Amino acid sequence: MTDQHSKNKRGNNTLAVHAGERPDPNTRASAPNIVMSSTFVLDEPVGFSAYDIPDDAPYIYSRWRNPTVQQLEEKLAALENAQACRCFASGMAATSALLFSVLKTGDRLVMSDANYPGTAELARNDLVRMGIDVVTVNFSDLQAVEQAVTPETALVWGETPANPTMRITDISKIAQITHQHGARLAIDSTFATPMATRPITLGADYVIHSLTKYCCGHGDAMGGAVLASDENMRTIETDGQIHVGGVISPFNAWLINRGLATLPLRMKAHQDNAMALAQFLEAHPRVTKVLYPGLPSHPHHDLAKKQMENFSGMLSFQVDNGADMAPQMMSQLQVIHYAVSLGHHRSLICWMDTDDLMASSYRLSGKQLQAYRDFAGDGVYRVSVGLEDPEDLCDDLVRVLG
Numbered sequence: 001m002t003d004q005h006s007k008n009k010r011g012n013n014t015l016a017v018h019a020g021e022r023p024d025p026n027t028r029a030s031a032p033n034i035v036m037s038s039t040f041v042l043d044e045p046v047g048f049s050a051y052d053i054p055d056d057a058p059y060i061y062s063r064w065r066n067p068t069v070q071q072l073e074e075k076l077a078a079l080e081n082a083q084a085c086r087c088f089a090s091g092m093a094a095t096s097a098l099l100f101s102v103l104k105t106g107d108r109l110v111m112s113d114a115n116y117p118g119t120a121e122l123a124r125n126d127l128v129r130m131g132i133d134v135v136t137v138n139f140s141d142l143q144a145v146e147q148a149v150t151p152e153t154a155l156v157w158g159e160t161p162a163n164p165t166m167r168i169t170d171i172s173k174i175a176q177i178t179h180q181h182g183a184r185l186a187i188d189s190t191f192a193t194p195m196a197t198r199p200i201t202l203g204a205d206y207v208i209h210s211l212t213k214y215c216c217g218h219g220d221a222m223g224g225a226v227l228a229s230d231e232n233m234r235t236i237e238t239d240g241q242i243h244v245g246g247v248i249s250p251f252n253a254w255l256i257n258r259g260l261a262t263l264p265l266r267m268k269a270h271q272d273n274a275m276a277l278a279q280f281l282e283a284h285p286r287v288t289k290v291l292y293p294g295l296p297s298h299p300h301h302d303l304a305k306k307q308m309e310n311f312s313g314m315l316s317f318q319v320d321n322g323a324d325m326a327p328q329m330m331s332q333l334q335v336i337h338y339a340v341s342l343g344h345h346r347s348l349i350c351w352m353d354t355d356d357l358m359a360s361s362y363r364l365s366g367k368q369l370q371a372y373r374d375f376a377g378d379g380v381y382r383v384s385v386g387l388e389d390p391e392d393l394c395d396d397l398v399r400v401l402g
């Protein structure tokens with residue numbers, strides 16, 4: 001596996017608690033302060049251009065850099081094994097900052113054909129409008145990826161596990177293909193978290209997280225992050241962060257930093273609960289398919305075992321006439337909330353309809369649509385398995401499934 005215990009690097013539990021943090025030099029407070037100030041008092045004149053900020057500049061303005069946000073960035077970089085991290089107001093703000101600072105008219109973007117719908121629509125609508133050649137392929141079909149990556153390709157974008165099919169992308173193999181053609185690889189690792197997979201160690205150039213999900217962990221703050229080498233981060237910092245400007249509130253950064261302290265513990269519990277629920281659902285007579293990377297029945301289970309140190313807490317399942325069951329899920333579940341989003345301590349469930357997603361977000365046909373349907377059928381219930389007692393989660397679903 002990876003090198004989390006290499007000589008001069010502390011373990012994940014320690015990093016999750018301490019990285020980026022130090023006692024406040026003025027008060028000796030042990031817990032981090034929240035610095036909400038938008039501006040900072042200067043003792044020498046500064047320039048106003050994003051391109052002229054020296055590496056050792058003091059804090060100047062919070063859209064450029066803020067001490068509370070910086071603590072979160074240092075912690076995430078330590079957990080991901082990345083040189084640099086920048087945080088944003090949401091996962092989509094992080095995604096936009098990366099896409100809009102790296103791509104230019106005429107470039108090709110090769111993107112996984114099923115992923116987070118917001119990212120899928122941003123690429124297919126906004127990027128295409130700006131003259132970017134967006135090609136979407138099934139990232140489980142390495143030959144298709146190989147054919148799609150041309151010399152014009154600037155960026156390859158994968159997501160693993162992918163929403164909502166839980167398909168797993170082989171990051172090292174895709175990184176090889178990407179780099180052979182001089183492009184860069186971005187991996188949305190929101191479902192995996194740094195506890196499961198560290199894409200940079202596997203060859204990716206950028207990692208994206210919606211911090212709103214597992215990293216925050218409590219469903220009460222939105223945020224996003226991009227992680228990369230110092231060199232790759234430069235244009236994301238100037239053009240994506242400072243110019244596009246979707247920076248995170250220091251208060252949200254503080255909440256997410258606090259959430260991260262328990263990420264290693266929470267991910268273990270999410271995985272255990274998801275495994276228990278997956279096994280229960282797989283044995284249930286009304287359930288026709290369960291998609292959980294930790295189950296031997298998952299088509300990418302071997303790859304998941306190789307690439308993930310934790311199978312995470314996300315699973316999808318199919319039932320006959322699934323769409324018709326949604327009103328009962330909404331009215332009869334007592335523990336699990338029927339809601340979008342994921343990664344919270346509370347369990348969440350929602351119906352993801354294949355026809356709807358195809359019409360609005362993925363627009364697949366032929367072989368690619370068939371490959372999607374092989375996983376998701378007419379649709380799936382996606383469950384973000386929370387930290388409740390697994391018996392209570394199973395009992396809750398029995399209220400609807402019988």
Ligand SMILES: *Cc1c(COP(=O)(O)O)cnc(C)c1O
Binds near residue numbers: 091
């Ligand atoms: C939620 C999510 C996003 C978008 O994040 P927001 O914080 O909602 O903007 C991006 N990618 C994945 C995989 C997500 O689950």
